[in-house]
Amino acid sequence: MDNFIAWIGKVTGVIWGLPMILLLLGGGVFLTIRLGFFQFRYFPHIMKQTFGKILSKPDSSEGSLTPFQAATSALASTVGAANIIGVPVAIAFGGPGSIFWMWVVSLIGMAAKYSEVVLGVKYREKNKEGEWVGGPMYYIDKGLGWKPLAMFFAFALMIEIVASTMVQSNSLATTIQGAFNVHPAVTGFLVMVLIGVIVYGGITRIGKVTERLIPFMVGVYLIGSLIVIFSNASMIPSVFMMIIEYAFTPISAAGGFAGAGVAAAIRWGLARGIYSNESGMGTAPIAHATAKIDHPAKQGFWGIFEVVVDTLIICTMTAIVVLGSGTWTEVEAGQASTMVTDAWGQVFGDSLAGIFMSLSLFMFVLSTVVVIIYYGEKQAEYLFGTKFSKVMRLVYVAAIFVGAIGGLKLIWQFLDLLLAFVIVPNVLALLLLNKEVRVITQDYFQRFYKKKDKESENPKKMAQ
Template structure:
């Protein structure tokens, strides 16, 4: 598994983690924002009117209403990215990462408007009578690039697991285990059965379920978040100032947080922003293709609301909870994941300014970092290291009160061999205090409000609803891609594998799942961005034709 993880990290470094990717993603959004004269601002009010049903007609072709298409697409985007992803971005890049999530969402509103409009324009009715759409259809029917359409559809199937299935199941199971103590396999199995019951009903059942779940989960999560925000109201102003002030300078060291460079915060903020709202990924157009309308642009209007709701509202609320509560820079007791911990040569103290500078350069990948991985023995007696010459870093922070045990119960005594920063023995559990990230960080933050420890239950319930609805929506994206590739008969085998993957991910390694999702997102995004750029002139013409009809 460690070899697979290292491969995925290397691949992500060449794709989503590469310096060029954020510029490509934001560049396409910026181009269309200027080219279409800021549609996310000009069309914002009209989009809400479309969602409320003002322009609905039962005679229009399609399978579901504008509102249900929106909630289905939102259920695909509002998931672990809003709870775990925001926490992960702040953990990596500090407050500055939230600013770049905002920038990604603002420009992403236009990108989603474009991709949904074009995909809806070239949707088709399948042999089973349902509508099918998505970027693969405009690539095939308009660009005459069937090879690109096939590549995108394959990437969609992969991404349905890497984005909508595996990380969602993993996030639910880990949160439920931490809060209620339930075995992840049991959680995954029960939810896997429920998932199967929903997705076997197709788009009609999926849309009906998400139309009820999405508003409910938003209300539950909002109540818990506001309880923290109002309890820490005096810190909201400084939190906003840190987000904006650090945006173009990077985030300085604070508490256990060792700081993040501007480049790192920018890259991780954009990357997590895409994971959260999926603008440019080409996933939402598949859900919106089912909407009842003769006007592709009207469905594009609906879709531009998604990044606003998902990132600018929900992710901001999560970010303010984490920043105002101060938990992002505190060390918390936790069991160290092997992929998160790293032994380095030399002894360093995060309360020493010179050591902080060295550690900052090391964890942010700054050239010329003086710190090297540790290779050698670590002598341990009754769970405590008694030899020196090394520092254990976990979750990008200096670990404290470190304990070594066998299976988490029996204190370890003996020699632990370290090779290139990693323990050779994999059966030794290492725990202690360090920074934490993902759902664990958000869960701790929710306990710092008026609800106290009860706040962690709100995160668990919210995460379960968010992530489960995302898994439902992405099963639909995957089965539409399978319909394009191999026809309707391939859908049922796909759904069976999808449910099996959901159960498996509930007890798999967290970091491995996130690494897979990072790669899958980019593999799907790049062909879609290329395709919509090729049709930029047609997009403007389609929008102008729509307004000429509306204004009559």
């Protein structure tokens, strides 16, 4: 068994290296070109339609959630511990220049995120309970006519979420035990009950929770980070100079930092940018398919909104905290996950910083698990119907407690392999259905964008 687990580890290590980066990055580049670099050309308009519409009331279109609720539900599964831990790890192994490449790949990845959300909305349908459901399994099935591949995707994601829920729960329980000396079983039970109450309210309750929780936890983290950044305000110019300079030139060792070449900066930056916002991974469209929206492209803009919030804002803020405080040269690579806590400790004190990070992790894990359980349910529903999806809901909720106490660790070993089985079919579908995404995008900009331009140019005429 040990040899088998070691073999699985080697296989997943290879898959999640260059092959997966090339697949996701290459897919993003292809879609960016096919869509005419629209995420750059119309970026101000896209931000106006998302950030500018957060407080607006939804239209009367059919759907279960408002566009913002759908976006925050999708964000809940991407904004997490990786934003606090993953960025310092990228800096530790790739140097400050890795952040530049993180920005580049995130901008490119917007096309993939947009495309999967658009297709998720286009091919959504109502289930027996009258709720809108969608995602890669539907556009692979209905768009490509490849039902066996759609079933493969759904089954792989359904099982992957069992492992993912356990890992998330164990991470939280371990952190809480270290910070507050609370037994993992207690943490697991309390979190299981709390999440159970939320998920049994369905997507409507999940949307109501995430639209409040996500802005709150992101806001608190950003405010705290800004305080740390401004306490090191004199370092901000040099931070951005380092990011740009070492994206193209090697950096030598300094303190606990072992040094890094340009290749390492590119590799770690690309990996962080690709994995942080889940562009092309196929999970976001499951949440976005529930939105009350009258055009798929409009909801696709909220997918771009996610990339901006998750990577360009939160991950960048984390990077500035780590680089500006100097903790990236004080902490060895093996302890990179503590860099943010150490940086906060310089301003707020080690005790308060540790408590805050534990509470942040709690909120991040809570929001993530709530949403991925919904994702898993929808896979079970697609495969076996709504009754079986309720059974899987019980399985997922129970997995929270099992994972917290460290049970069934063998399943954890398959997490990355199962995730690869999810990503490959989704990216393949995005590439093959690119023409449909392009037509929908052109339709939006011809019907809505140009119309608004004419209205703004001739306000008096339109008023008459």
